[in-house]
Amino acid sequence: MKKFNTYILIAFLIISGNSFAQQTxxxxxxxxxxxxxxxxxxxxxxxxxxxxxxxxxxxxxxxxxxxxxxxxxxxxxxxxxxxxxxxxIIAPNSTLGLVEIASVKATEDNDEMGEMLPNVRSLIAYNAESKIVESMRPNGVLLGQVVPRGGLISGTSSIVQFDAWNWEDAVVKENDGLHINWPDAFRRGRWWRDEDPGIKSNKEYTDEVQKLSDFFASSKAYLAGNRDYKNLPYLAMESVFNGDKKVFVHVDGEKEIMDVIQFKKENNLDGVVIVGGYDALGVANDLKSNNIPVLVNRPHSTPNRDHEDYDYPYKLAKLLQDEGVLVAIEGSGQMERMNSRNLPFYAGTVAAFGMQKEDALKLVTSNTAKILGVDEKFxxxxxxxxxxxxxxxxxxxxxxxxxxxxxxxxxxxxxxxxxxxxxxxxxxxxxxxxxxx
Structure with a gap:
């Protein structure tokens, strides 16, 4: 009888495990x-x-x-x-496979301590058995760019496909881009510092931008030297300077975007991409002339300012396209991982607000592939x-x-x-x- 009960228990555990396991x-x-x-x-x-x-x-x-x-x-x-x-459909700028349950810290692996982390690689933390990743496929989202978060330089992303045993099987393009979180020139007052809650000039903006400039300059100096000691962050910058990695700059404001363009010129950077770009329309001509594409944030959001059109987020991609800027859609923000499955519907919203349907499809397919550098295959x-x-x-x-x-x-x-x-x-x-x- 004991042996029979043991068999029943084993069978139950197998069935339970299969019901929660990732598909083969x-x-x-x-x-x-x-x-x-x-x-x-x-x-x-x-x-x-x-x-x-x-x-x-x-x-x-x-x-x-x-x-x-x-x-x-x-x-x-x-x-x-x-x-x-x-x-x-391709999901750029995502943390899919890096966080499973945001409220359970043990399932988070999208951020590391420190400010300058170009050597941090999101790929090796990617969980191919994520239940959230699995839920992308029924809506046609089959590829994604897995991006680290945090710091001034978050690290290096990679592009994966969403049906794999592990990260080695999943990888489509390894170490495709460096991610920079550009400082804000203006920000809301921080209550924890007893600051007024209104929007004001960020007094630390110049110093924070200078930190980035100094890091880039130090990296170049190290790479041009004899490299007697191994500095992993500086070594990781070599592929940025030789053009093998794109540079994804997460930035929204007009002033900040213009500073990014100047930073690009000063450091002779190829393949710079604006991520977010809420105010990119005001500097669209500069983006076009410098061949800088924009991954606009998801359209399913509300305007940031009272005076803006209610449908500004819905039509931003079209407005930028009309100005000759290469545009695609990314879905970062609140509940970004599960919302990534809505990428085709984000494009549908853009189509509903003026863009031709087949052009809207490009926002989640061919334009994304071009911006990520995988358009030869996808x-x-x-x-x-x-x-x-x-x-x-x-x-x-x-x-x-x-x-x-x-x-x-x-x-x-x-x-x-x-x-x-x-x-x-x-x-x-x-x-x-x-x-x-």
Whole structure:
């Protein structure tokens, strides 16, 4: 009897463990896949009706408009007539996989002590088994830039795909960019220092910017010297100065953005990207002439100032695009990790407030890929690129119709089941069963 009870306990533990475990990542593509008849949204503004998309060994080998009655299709055939195909959506500037439950400190690993931390790498802290990461896929969010937080220089981000055993399997582009938290020229009074609560000039602004300038100058001096002793922060700056890493500057104000542009020139930096850019519209010409793109903060927010249009956050991306600035959407802020799954709907909001629908799609696909430097493989449905894409029942930018039937990462068909979908099915059945009572 004791042995029987032991077996029951073991079986219960196995079943319980499986119900909470991350799904097994999909196997490598083993046969060609032909997606037939869908409306293909290429991600560059182009649409192909009645398309044929062929995937072989993880790569898109054909994307064409097809007379669907005249051809034999290779491998597994997916009939997608009446459906829509999109490139995988990319989440920039995210902390996905670095924090699981914000209120549980043991699950946080997105910040380190110190101010100048270019040698801190978010990638090695990335948790591929995160339940939150898993919940991205049913909305088509298949890639992300994992970014550290804190300090003046937070560290180095990496780009990952969202169906992996571990961070080594997940990595798409390692150490893609350095992240700088630019100081604010103005800020609210700090109550803990008995300051007036209103907005005022930050007296420490010049000193904080000087700290950044001094660190960059010291790094250059160290790298130009004999390097007799190992200084990890300075060594990590080498890939910034030689252009291998982009520089993502988290900044909002007009004055601060103009100072960033000057800082870029003084340090001869390539690949500078503004993250946030709330007031970027006022200096759009300067951003355009200096070839600086902007990752605008999520549109689902309210204006910062009383005199601004209520819909300013909704239309900022379009206004910047109209000025010739390369723009994409990022989703940092309150509850940013779980809200990352709403990226396609952020783009849909921008479309609802004036931007053409296919241009809005670029904000979460091709534009993001260009800004992150992964556009050779991702961001559009084109021959020779990674087969990272999804099939939706309807418009992917509309939360009512973005219902995925298939999703692929590098040609691997990934699971669309999550803890949330399991709960939805469970409670849907509950209320269906009660209808007859």
């Amino acid at each position: 990542p999909a196997d490598k593509q083993s046969e060609p896949i032909s997606i037939v008849g869908a409306t293909a949204h290429i991600g560059n503004g182009e649409i192909i009706e009645n398309s044929l998309i062929i995937i072989e060994e993880g790569i898109i080998t054909e994307v064409i408009a097809e007379n669907l009655t005249k051809r034999q299709y290779p491998g597994k055939i997916i009939n997608a007539e009446g459906k829509h195909v999109y490139p995988g 961001g559009t449905l084109e021959k020779g690129k990674s087969a990272t894409l999804f099939i939706s029942e309807g418009d992917a930018l509309d939360m009512r119709t973005n219902i995925l039937s298939h999703a692929f990462i590098d040609g691997r068909e990934v699971s669309l089941e999550t803890h949330q979908t399991e709960l939805w099915k469970r409670y849907s059945n509950k209320y269906k069963n009660q209808e007859g009572k």
